[in-house]
Amino acid sequence: MSKGSDDVPVSPLFLLYSREILAARQVLDLACGRGRHSLAAAKGKAVVVGLDRNRTHLRYLYSKAKHQKMNSKLFLVCGDLEADSQHILLEQTWDVVLVFRYLHRPLCNWIGQALRPGGLLLYETFTKEQVKFNTGPKNPDFLLEKGELPELFSTLESEYFEETISYDRGQALASLAARRVCNN
Ligand SMILES: C[S@@+](CC[C@H](N)C(=O)[O-])C[C@H]1O[C@@H](n2cnc3c(N)ncnc32)[C@H](O)[C@@H]1O
Numbered sequence: 001m002s003k004g005s006d007d008v009p010v011s012p013l014f015l016l017y018s019r020e021i022l023a024a025r026q027v028l029d030l031a032c033g034r035g036r037h038s039l040a041a042a043k044g045k046a047v048v049v050g051l052d053r054n055r056t057h058l059r060y061l062y063s064k065a066k067h068q069k070m071n072s073k074l075f076l077v078c079g080d081l082e083a084d085s086q087h088i089l090l091e092q093t094w095d096v097v098l099v100f101r102y103l104h105r106p107l108c109n110w111i112g113q114a115l116r117p118g119g120l121l122l123y124e125t126f127t128k129e130q131v132k133f134n135t136g137p138k139n140p141d142f143l144l145e146k147g148e149l150p151e152l153f154s155t156l157e158s159e160y161f162e163e164t165i166s167y168d169r170g171q172a173l174a175s176l177a178a179r180r181v182c183n184n
Helices: 012-016 018-023 036-041 055-067 105-113 128-132 148-152
Strands: 026-030 047-052 074-078 094-100 115-126 157-166 171-179
Touching: 012 018, 012 115, 012 171, 018 036, 018 094, 026 036, 036 047, 036 055, 036 094, 047 055, 055 074, 105 115, 128 157, 128 171, 148 157, 148 171
Parallel strands: 026 047, 026 094, 047 074, 094 115
Antiparallel strands: 115 171, 157 171
């Protein structure tokens, strides 16, 4: 499970929680892109829903899932997470919600509420330190402030949080695992 689609590695954060993800029933991967995590999650028991606005990415993911005979477990939705204040998929509750390399702050409250009690959120995206590198987003709307990620999900119980800079990979990332507390 160390490689995702296009040979982009699955995140270490995903690997840390892979046991729980593979045992989950319903997983939502927001801004799934080419689906490195959707595909990895669909190797378990879960039905996985991957959402992205980029049809080309979704087509690639669909054909890859079909090739791996996983298309019956992976449902793809083409939609714009920023078009509505609350996306319809966030009106349901999920065992696990994955958000990797995507940030739209107004969604965070809805994402927290879209977890079933005890459900797990894995969120990993770029911090402002990313501007040191030539790759990745430059717009501050898409870059996290230091320590911001757990604050965006303050209604959840944070289990794991780190901010890392990898000069080898040219990546500055914040990674959070947080859980909806059972009585919330
Ligand atoms: C850097 S890629 C990350 C893909 C994947 N999560 C991963 O980590 O491999 C960002 C993805 O966000 C998607 N995206 C950007 N804005 C979006 C929006 N408003 N609604 C849905 N998807 C969006 C892009 O199409 C792209 O696939």
